[in-house]
């Protein structure tokens with residue numbers, strides 16, 4: 081389960097499949113935001129060439145994911161529309177800003193939050209992949225199988241980059257401890273969003 085501290089409600093995938101069009105639209109927005117976030121971090125941290133390079137590669141992959149989900153939307157006659165407010169990511173970022181400020185470096189936190197978002201995406205894609213077994217969604221299932229492996233890899237890349245970014249300020253153990261604290265907060269956000277409404281979203 082990568083760096084997550086709690087699994088999603090197993091009923092999420094069943095509900096998601098009942099509104100697959102909405103899930104695909106939300107998924108497209110998630111890929112676009114993942115690409116934009118990676119590029120914006122790379123642009124602001126040119127003083128860390130290794131980190132900037134890795135984030136640019138990651139952004140390229142996310143753009144590819146975005147374009148592929150867009151093609152699926154086209155096939156289904158769906159329109160992307162404006163991006164919704166991303167409560168999940170916004171809450172996670174706000175919570176990280178309040179968590180143990182003496183151990184906080186903004187870039188490390190942004191990277192750790194990225195690791196958690198990627199890990200949750202990977203988990204949700206795996207739930208979709210499993211739920212689509214034996215359904216009429218063979219091609220889409222294969223796509224989610226491919227994506228869940230990519231998002232798992234991205235999650236690990238973000239943790240490695242956070243450790244590199246922390247050098248001189250925090251030890252690798254401190255970084256993992258902070259990731260673990262953030263993962264508890266992330267799990268609480270997921271639980272709260274799931275209890276509050278049943279929206280067909282990747283992270284809701």
Ligand SMILES: [Fe+2]
Pocket residue numbers: 111114141142145230231
């Ligand atoms: Fe992606």
Ligand SMILES: [Fe+2]
Pocket residue numbers: 114142198230231234
């Ligand atoms: Fe990703």
